[in-house]
Amino acid sequence: MPEVLVALAVSGDDHIAEVRTLLGKLRADDDVPGLAPRLVRGEADPRDLGLVDEIIQVALDPTLHAGVAGVVTTWLTTRRRAVKLRIKRKGKELDLDAGNPKDAxxxxxxxxxFLDEE
Structure with missing residues (x-):
């Protein structure tokens, strides 16, 4: 299967720091070797996420789906404050919010x- 471009956007208190923390986790995790996420400028979102200043974009090979899902889940469930995460791929979106390890x-x-969908 070919790589698919995936975008991750974060909203909530201090969303700029949060997106950079997630970016660091994706770059550092041993379960996603060779992953090359990058920050791109966001834009106004007419729905509830409001202005998203920075978005993480990454081309994902299907062999990395489980590793990326694990990194995203760990990051999302260990936030001190509630945050929202929107994942986009192939014209589809998944909105998540959490801040509690029980949600993992x-x-x-x-x-x-979501990442494994055709």
Whole structure:
């Protein structure tokens, strides 16, 4: 399967610092070797996420879906404050919000299923 471009946008208190923290986690994780996420300038979102200053874009090979899902889940469930994350790929979107480790299993399954969709 070819790589698919995936975009990750964060909103909430201090969303700029949060997106950079997620970017650092994606770059540093050993379960996603060779992953090359990059920051791109965001734009106004007419829906509830409002202005998203920076978006993480990454080309994902299907062999990395589980690793990326794990990084995203760990990051999202360990936030001190609630944050929202929007993942976009192939014209589809998945909106997640969490801030509680109890949400981890549910979020992991949602992210894996979303990334694995055809």
């Amino acid at each position: 299993a549910r979020i992991l399954e949602q992210v894996k299923a």
